Amino acid sequence: MANVLAGATNHFEFNELPNSRIILSEECYRRLSADINLCAFSGTKELEYGTFLYGKEIKPNVIYFDMPSKYDDYEPSFREFEVNIDKNGNELLMHKELMSKIEDNKYNCIAHIHTHPYIGGTCRFFSNQDLRTIQTLQRDFQPENGEKKYFFGGLLTVGPENVHETDEISFVFYDENNGWYKITNINVFLNNQEIPFFKVDTKPKMRLG
């Protein structure tokens, strides 16, 4: 079991999902780069940003994420990435898109991915609420036709130095039978080849190496 901290879990202590690999399309990579830059440099530098990524398992435990959300009509908030409804209670386009992609046979893997600004403490880990969100998606957001969707959690964190080199990218997966796993083999498909994220102490940084 991972070490459970106050309100957060050190996901780097999860076991690696066996033989796993995540491959991001260039479009997904650009969207995640934009999200972490917004988090690191805009406004108070304390707000959270994010997206969904839609993809397919191309080999056992190898996921190719093809496209990010087309929309970003959510309100960035402090310690929260909330994409269900706007302040008037209307469903966001980003959420409508998620619900339609769950029913879309083209994709069987969906990542819920968001940023954490650097605010000290456990800010570089998933909050326990973040992990509960992924569990809820996995358990309760399944298509009508019974074809299973697999949900992944993604986290982009700004480093204390607030320089691009120390931004981190993480993925976790919740297996309903075996619990939590991490996936640290993360790559971008660029110019017809897979380029891995640069790692420091097994932690992938938000730069290609």
Ligand SMILES: [Zn+2]
């Ligand atoms: Zn979070």
